[in-house]
Amino acid sequence: MSSVHPYARELGDFLRARRGRLRPRDVGLEPGGRRKVTGLRREELALLAGLSTDYYQRIEQGREVRPSDDVLDALAGALSLDDKERRHLFTLAHAARRSAPAAVNRDPERVPDSTRRLLRVMDTPAVILSRHLDLLDWNPMAQALLGDPDAYPTDRLNMLLLLFDDTLTGERSCPDWEQQALDYIGMMRAAVATDPTHPRATAIVGELSIRSDQFRRLWAQHDVRDSVSGTKTFRVPEVGDIALDWDTYPLPGNPGSVMLVFTAEPGSADADRLQLLASLHATRSALGNKHPSQTRGTAARRTPSGTP
Structure with missing residues (x-):
């Protein structure tokens, strides 16, 4: 597998953390049998967002994917993100769509x-x-x-x-x-x-x-x-x-x-x-x-x- 884009890694970590804080009953799902995870499973979140489990897994693992704004909207809704979290999701995802990290101004910060x-x-x-x-x-x-x-x-x-x-x-x-x-x-x-x-x-x-x-x-x-x-x-x-x-x-x-x-x-x-x-x-x-x-x-x- 190719190296993971740093923005894609941040995106995947954020999605994983937000998925981990939800319980099945929080989103209208039955927990089912024994669970190895405390939050939603990947397949449960994918179902709620209308995505295939494989596609969602590729996003969370930081592989070469570029989720559309419609996909991001669906994920934000499935994860019950608030406005701040939704903006953060879009910031990370839009950056991850680029093939390489954008040039960022790293000049020393000066106080006028x-x-x-x-x-x-x-x-x-x-x-x-x-x-x-x-x-x-x-x-x-x-x-x-x-x-x-x-x-x-x-x-x-x-x-x-x-x-x-x-x-x-x-x-x-x-x-x-x-x-x-x-x-x-x-x-x-x-x-x-x-x-x-x-x-x-x-x-x-x-x-x-x-x-x-x-x-x-x-x-x-x-x-x-x-x-x-x-x-x-x-x-x-x-x-x-x-x-x-x-x-x-x-x-x-x-x-x-x-x-x-x-x-x-x-x-x-x-x-x-x-x-x-x-x-x-x-x-x-x-x-x-x-x-x-x-x-x-x-x-x-x-x-x-x-x-x-």
Whole structure:
């Protein structure tokens, strides 16, 4: 058999994961006798989608097939995919139709000077993340919230690597750790869908797959999320837990890069705690602790001890 197209492999893995989460009774089928699989069998999904079992199996195995949009619609319906999952299915399948991976822009992601200026004048915590969740820049309020970034080497400046490093954060300092992990994994899944062989993506996913059982479990679920907003609780020793809303904003000219901004409801206890934290940080800074970005070039050299 010829080598499997990287996009076709991603497509097959996604279909297999979605098939595994359904039970026969979920889709109006009788389970029948003893079953070796927990989800739907291939032949059951093929029946529901109006496909031959052999054809569906070739798609799932990543062989040389180019499913039409009608076939994709049928599979999305049979698998009960939501809108986010359906878009992900089409992204993977349309890429797999090409005979070779498309040329993808892999130029280093740069933060425009104007964006850096905006970041500095914002009075709420904000960071810049690359498409693969590398930390590119942050503002003083983010440093106050997340901790001193002058601690870790450049190649560790990644939210997923930090989140799954028990010596740095882990569940003890992240009350909503698994939700946070799913959000970041969803963002990484979107990046992998557009360029599954990118060296940075393969390095991060490869490392975490080797050293973290939790990451392997969550990554294998192939969950797809619109990770554009949410709520996160930060455990900050100086002021206690702070629950903040977060939103992401795409950067112009940097596909995949986002500004991640945290805000508190005005007048809330969380807003008061955030303001107190900002005051404490300003006092420390006045005593001589400068923000590392003041002496940094185009990318951050260190990372916060916490993760956003």
